[in-house]
Amino acid sequence: MSNNLQSLIYSNEGGDKPTLSVLDQLLVPHEKTYIKIPDVEAAWSVIRTMQIRGAPLIAIVACLGLSVDLATNPKTLAELEPLSTKQEVIDYVIKKMDYLRTSRPTAVNLFNAMDELTGAIQAAGESKADVIKTVISHAEFMLERDVSDNKAIGDNGAKDILDNLKDRSKVRMATICNTGSLATAAYGTALGVARSLHAMDKLESIFCLETRPYNQGSRLTAFEIMEEKMPNGTLICDSAIAALMRTKGIDACVAGADRVCANGDTANKIGTYMLALCAKAHGIPFYIAAPFTTLDTKLANGDLIEIEERPAAEMIDTSKAPTTMPVWNPAFDVTPAAYITGIITEKGVIRKGEDGTFDIAGFIAKHS
Missing domain, CATH: 3.40.50.10470 (Translation initiation factor eif-2b; domain 2)
Known part of the structure; x- marks a missing residue:
């Protein structure tokens, strides 16, 4: 598969500092410009404006965007700081998921992905770090699964x-x-x-x-x-x-x-x-x-x-x-x-x- 066809570029070499960029599809085929996704607001925006589209990709970008937000966004890290219980952290993450759900209404993949991710964090360990790591690892699993499923x-x-x-x-x-x-x-x-x-x-x-x-x-x-x-x-x-x-x-x-x-x-x-x-x-x-x-x-x-x-x-x-x-x-x-x-x-x-x-x-x- 040609590198020219990358809809997104995701990396997480350290395991806890994920980064995400998406191809601005409004500019294709005349330009190949990637947009950095540092938080859920950016993920919501590229979905809403159709800079990225396609039901499977919408779901993946929402999940990976949430991962980046929870791991690296200074505003989010500051808001997470005073939260002490697992349920408080889960409730905070679910609010971000609810926001992402409002980006586009028709594609069920987005809603199913949010539901699946909710189930994963509810089964996570008790610490704040456990919840965040679970979001990241499960989003990465969903990314890999999307590729293998598409080939099938x-x-x-x-x-x-x-x-x-x-x-x-x-x-x-x-x-x-x-x-x-x-x-x-x-x-x-x-x-x-x-x-x-x-x-x-x-x-x-x-x-x-x-x-x-x-x-x-x-x-x-x-x-x-x-x-x-x-x-x-x-x-x-x-x-x-x-x-x-x-x-x-x-x-x-x-x-x-x-x-x-x-x-x-x-x-x-x-x-x-x-x-x-x-x-x-x-x-x-x-x-x-x-x-x-x-x-x-x-x-x-x-x-x-x-x-x-x-x-x-x-x-x-x-x-x-x-x-x-x-x-x-x-x-x-x-x-x-x-x-x-x-x-x-x-x-x-x-x-x-x-x-x-x-x-x-x-x-x-x-x-x-």
Whole structure:
């Protein structure tokens, strides 16, 4: 994997002085500038402003940013000084987690990561140092796990697509938004599937939708495809996907996810629902690729997902529309489970049962 695709740079050589910088993705591909993250406020800001994005990466940056804050931020160290009991320290850390939870609402990975970290510190030793060390060590574990999980997602997805490929030896794939190394700690989810197919010499071509209005596909995915030298990488307008399917042919569509509900309904970047509808109309398999932590059985269906709405300026500025024109700018949409062929995770591919529905809860119970 190219060093050009590092979404973050984390180090902790001494074991107690972690440092974190993240790639400013608003400047990619024209600049590669890293932003230092010295505290939770900086972590919150880069998540909120979408200087970093992608559900897995949001969770990792929040956890690592908390680690840096607790270990090195002078203001935090001063506030921790008078705290004497383990519960006081835990309560203090949880307040910082609650703040990080407010950065962006739709991606469940962030909330799951905070819950997991809460469980870890509650099981930590009794001293203040024990709690802080546990935050750091568990955040580092989550960073390593993200990379290995993404590779497993890529391999599982590639195998499933190839097993169901008809009359072809190589795959023509389409994807939306950015789900590669820049959306995760490394490797990627949906784009990780393309990366695995490429490594197997089974990727014939890959088409990425530009992903209006924020252009994560044209700014980020196109950049990754070129950096990785994937074959026949092509950028298309979002509205060109139906014509592409009809005239050039696609074997599989793979998208990421910010949340997968108990029935399989999936929230992802705006335009994913459109891609799934086009795939269904053309008889093309449509997959979701996401880590196990994206599965959310607390929500029965996609109607219950809180959809983030972004500022009007994001659309006005990129489309050069009249500045006073009213705007509806949802960051995500929900793809009903009926249009999803399979949900690719690091623990395997979730497929529909004989009744035509996904058993997400059963899959979680089996693999937890």
